[in-house]
Amino acid sequence: MLRLLYQLQLLDAEERAVRAAQTESEEYQDLRRIKSEFEQKKEQLRASALERKTTEDELQLLQNRFTELKDKIAKENVALYDGSVTNAKELAAREAQISNIEEKLQLLQDQQNTLNLAIETAVEKFSIIRQDMEEQSQRFNVTRDIYWQKCSQWEEDVSNINNQKQEITAQIDQSWLDWYNANYNKFDGSPVAMLNENHVCSGCHIIVPSITYKRTLTGKSTICDKCGRRLFVE
Ligand SMILES: [Zn+2]
Known part of the structure; x- marks a missing residue:
């Protein structure tokens, strides 16, 4: 009886080894690693999209301000030429005002350029991350297919072991x-x-x-x- 139990014990050990081989297999570890890298990229993608949205909102505010200032200059110009300015002092003041607004516009233009560049960079980054994720996804699928093939072999091994175990168990008293x-x-x-x-x-x-x-x-x-x-x- 002990000899049969010993054989059962060996088969149990064999089954444990097969199951360990499965979770310790290169493919299984790779799949876990790729999955975790994929999650990281997903997080980066989210951050990148948020960054872009924030910059676009900022740009929109700038553009509103830009339009306001343009309107203001137009009004100043109209005043300048419609004959409502009657003396040199006021003319000088108006002109100073216009040049002041133009300076602000230039500043806004520079800020706009910076933001546009930031958006371009964000878009580029987004597409690189997407591409990385696409590659990860392909790698995952290839590795998963290999893993599944191996799994069917392992399952066959385990099933063989279990058949042998059943044969032996049938010969051993329940106690x-x-x-x-x-x-x-x-x-x-x-x-x-x-x-x-x-x-x-x-x-x-x-x-x-x-x-x-x-x-x-x-x-x-x-x-x-x-x-x-x-x-x-x-
Ligand atoms: Zn001992």
Whole structure:
């Protein structure tokens, strides 16, 4: 019975190894990494779009102000030439006013140029991020396809292991299976240990006393002094 449990134990270990190979596989790790990079890019894209929106709003305000000042200059010019200015002093004042507004307009023009440039940069950045995301997406799909292929192989392996486990389990008494399951975690997945001809315990790799070996050999119920696993002889 212990020998069968030991075989079950080996199959369980094999199944664990297959599952570990799955989550530790290069493709699985790559997929996780690409996904996290993709999320970062998505965040950058959001920030870039927001930046652009803010700059566009700013530009709109500037343009309103620009129009206002243009109107003002037009009015000043009209006043200048419609004969309402009657003396040199007022003329000088009007002209000074116009040149003052023109200076402001120039300043606004410079600010506009800066903002336009910022928008251009933002648009460019946005398209680069989009392109990066497109590439990530393609890489993800390629890697996922490879991963899925491997997964079907792993699933086949696990299914084979499970078939073997079922065959063995069918031959083991329920009380032994209960004992095995109850002690499985306690002994890190190997509650049963095999003694080889050198009296070495397969669980902890120490040599058991010869009395233990002899008792085990004659079918007595024994446990390893060191690790506590139930013993049987190879
Ligand atoms: Zn041991």
